[in-house]
Amino acid sequence: MSNEKNNAKEILLKICIAGMFAALICVATMIIQIPSPLGGYVNFGDCFILIAAWVLGPVYGFAAGGIGSAMADLLSGYAHYVPGTFVIKGLIAVAAALVVRAFLKKNEKLRLPGYIVGGIAGEIIMVGGYYLYAAVALGKGFVVAFDSVLGNVVQGAFGVVLGTILAGVIAKTHVLKKFNSYAV
Numbered sequence: 001m002s003n004e005k006n007n008a009k010e011i012l013l014k015i016c017i018a019g020m021f022a023a024l025i026c027v028a029t030m031i032i033q034i035p036s037p038l039g040g041y042v043n044f045g046d047c048f049i050l051i052a053a054w055v056l057g058p059v060y061g062f063a064a065g066g067i068g069s070a071m072a073d074l075l076s077g078y079a080h081y082v083p084g085t086f087v088i089k090g091l092i093a094v095a096a097a098l099v100v101r102a103f104l105k106k107n108e109k110l111r112l113p114g115y116i117v118g119g120i121a122g123e124i125i126m127v128g129g130y131y132l133y134a135a136v137a138l139g140k141g142f143v144v145a146f147d148s149v150l151g152n153v154v155q156g157a158f159g160v161v162l163g164t165i166l167a168g169v170i171a172k173t174h175v176l177k178k179f180n181s182y183a184v
Contacts, residue, residue: 010180018060021052025068025089030076034158038151045069046092046126046159047166050119053093054100054167057182061097066090084137088129092122100183111171111183115164123156 029045036042049069053061069089073081096118103114130152135145170176 014056014060018052018056018064021048021056021061021064022068022071024048025052025065026071026075029069029072036151036154038154040151042155042158044159044162045072045089046123046155047163049089049092050096050115050122050159050163051167051170053096053118053122054115054183055170055176055181056093056097057101058094058097061093061182062090065093080138081133084130084133088126088133091125091129094122095125096122097182104183112164112168114183115167116160119160119163120156123153123160126156127152 025045025048028048029043032044033041034043045068049061049065052064055061056064066086066089070082070086073079073085078085096115099118099121100111100114103110103117127149131145131149134140134148135142138145
């Protein structure tokens, strides 16, 4: 009975933290925007998706990344991107979490390379996912949709670099020792 209670408490805690990450991802996507030399802007959303994945794992990370990013699109007037964003941003978290898990199974000292490779894997999914979504689901065609690839690469690189740095800072604070975090 006590084990079931602890398990339920852990699940409830992860749901709450996933909800807070979703809100953070939404706000970081909508409000914290840095102009890009390629036009448009980069935001902090992807870095927090990666951190959510590394803290919560693939399932709760998917929920946080997908819901937070989709809400940002919806609230920003990009409702046509909501379904694609939910899946694509959620898959960033799945890839990042699973890659870190594989690295950590080999050696605990591979955490930093795991963050980097996991983040890159997730962001490759983001770049390819948005390219395919724009080309097929939004009907832009493969040539026109290609215009967004470089901007998404910059966004992804920004997310990996900042996410890796922040994950390292979070890990040093030991703030996540209070619950069973995934990889931070």
